[in-house]
Ligand SMILES: Nc1ncnc2c1ncn2[C@@H]1O[C@H](COP(=O)(O)OP(=O)(O)O)[C@@H](O)[C@H]1O
């Protein structure tokens with residue numbers, strides 16, 4: 001396998017928990033990200049999913065250098081970017097851009113669309129000389145399906161989907177190789193979500209992009225991801241090729257998340273088991289010993305409190321495991337076939353597609369400027 005474009009090893013972000021106003025004393029740490037490993041191949045999309053608060057945005061911010069890791073390594077083409085500074089860091093940052101979650105708050109309301117999309121050129125003037133910028137921004141508007149004549153309008157004149165197109169255009173301005181998209185469609189209407197995902201899919205081919213695509217829901221990343229990683233309390237608990245994760249999830253948390261994904265076919269819905277997790281997600285300031293999922297897991301045994309399960313390839317998938325395409329699951333009992341909690345009957349319709357494919361809706365930008 002070719003060297004991955006991005007390699008993340010042991011990534012950690014702990015925020016100190018302090019007490020006292022004058023003499024701040026550290027009394028603990030919020031373990032927002034607590035040992036994350038993954039690789040991203042060139043041209044690939046890695047979906048990262050998990051409930052709110054599990055550390056997805058913190059990982060994204062570290063990838064684009066908006067947060068400094070407490071520990072760990074982020075290697076871009078083999079070079080650890082967490083150790084770079086100055087010019088070398090700037091060159092790498094140009095190649096890893098972010099698309100933010102909320103297009104309503106992430107665009108400056110007092111700047112025109114042209115200034116928003118062209119802002120990265122202020123930091124990297126070498127990419128577009130001043131005289132060239134307006135044309136470049138208009139090209140970008142066209143590329144994301146917006147009318148280039150809108151260049152002088154303000155964000156409030158656009159719909160949510162259009163604003164996210166503006167955010168994407170801005171992310172593309174420096175022609176990056178990697179885009180980290182942090183829940184890019186979560187704030188949008190369901191009908192618009194598919195349009196934006198389809199746009200990103202098309203841009204990936206057009207611009208040779210690699211994506212880290214974050215979502216809180218497995219159904220959103222299915223269409224666009226080659227591989228999917230599932231996060232729980234600051235760690236990836238299962239990662240693998242998209243078909244492996246959706247059709248043969250081996251971590252109980254993934255199984256529970258998948259059981260909550262809407263099924264369009266009513267018959268399949270009848271046969272499907274819902275796995276209801278008990279309890280709340282523990283606080284990242286107070287992570288359970290051993291397996292961090294054990295307090296909510298119906299498979300948990302004594303061993304789970306004592307031993308931290310590592311991401312490893314379950315035996316049944318080992319033969320076809322090749323590099324990062326392998327299917328890894330951080331569960332001591334990943335090899336057990338049992339998919340539903342013991343008191344429930346065995347699921348029969350697992351082969352049914354768990355989610356409505358998002359690509360059914362046409363990718364048609366709407367030009368409904370208010
Ligand atoms: N700057 C910060 N200071 C302290 N805690 C933080 C900070 N940023 C995030 N957290 C905490 O880290 C955890 C992970 O947050 P985040 O990465 O935003 O999760 P997600 O994007 O998955 O919802 C949460 O418990 C959050 O409250």
Ligand SMILES: [Mg+2]
Pocket residue numbers: 053056057058182183
């Ligand atoms: Mg987030």
